[in-house]
Amino acid sequence: MDTPAFEELGSENTLPGINEGEIIVIRSTRRKKNISAYRQGGRIVVSIPARMSKADERAMVPEMVAKIRAQEAAITMSEEALASRIDELLTQLVPEISLRPASVVWRGMRERWGSCTGVDRSIRISDRLKGAPDYALDYVLFHEAIHLEYFDHGAEFKELLARFPKAEIASAYLDGYEAAETALAAPEALKKLLAKG
Ligand SMILES: [Zn+2]
Known part of the structure; x- marks a missing residue:
């Protein structure tokens, strides 16, 4: 009612x-x-x-x-600021990676938090992270930046990713966001189902 x-x-x-x-x-x-x-x-x-x-x-x-x-x-960081944040994170946490992205852009992505293409060293960050806490955005930036060197999520990748100090709380934020998104999307899905009769 x-x-x-x-x-x-x-x-x-x-x-x-x-x-x-x-x-x-x-x-x-x-x-x-x-x-x-x-x-x-x-x-x-x-x-x-x-x-x-x-x-x-x-x-x-x-x-x-x-x-x-x-x-x-x-409150949204510019794409230039995203790139310099990646530089800071790599310099601090993974000095052995000297590669830097050629481009970092915000992208409307609903399925993923970020993506990295090794060939042209381009990184895309989901605009769902606009306004996210620093540690969550940093975690995704750091994750994608490591992909510049390691394509898959193998042991070397994981070892480097584990250097991120707030990985646990960052994962919790991202998982919570996705759970909330799914829950909020539910009424729409239900409505479509009902409309079909
Ligand atoms: Zn990845």
């Missing part, structure tokens, strides 16, 4: 300046006046009162999305 209605913006009601599928609007009967927004993985979820008019929704949702993006921009 108090189940929020999930509404994925389709082509006919996509708001200006917002890419499809990136924004989820939840109409909640529990919510009387408040409107709130938060990041869930690659998406921004905006929760609005069930009775809010379509006109108000079209006015308020972009405002909330802009607010979230501004907050994220303020």
Whole structure:
């Protein structure tokens, strides 16, 4: 009875300046006046009162999305900063690796935290780590940086990775994030299942 209605913006009601599928609007009967927004993985979820008019929704949702993006921009490291952080981590923890990435970029990846291509020494970091605690981001950067030298997760790789001082808490953060993401995605999956009848 108090189940929020999930509404994925389709082509006919996509708001200006917002890419499809990136924004989820939840109409909640529990919510009387408040409107709130938060990041869930690659998406921004905006929760609005069930009775809010379509006109108000079209006015308020972009405002909330802009607010979230501004907050994220303020706390997100530049790609240049990611590269110099990798340099610091390797210098401190694995001085025997002298290779450095040719490029480090943020990438919208929902299945992985990061990836490294040895041939062109390129590293990609999931944008789900924007705003993550330093130790979690560092752990992924360090992991991918070791791949510059070791392609697989063999004994040598693991030995170097184990030098990261906060590996345990970092893994716990990443696992917890993924578990929460799965749990939050569940109502949508259920809705699709019900729609199929
Ligand atoms: Zn790996």
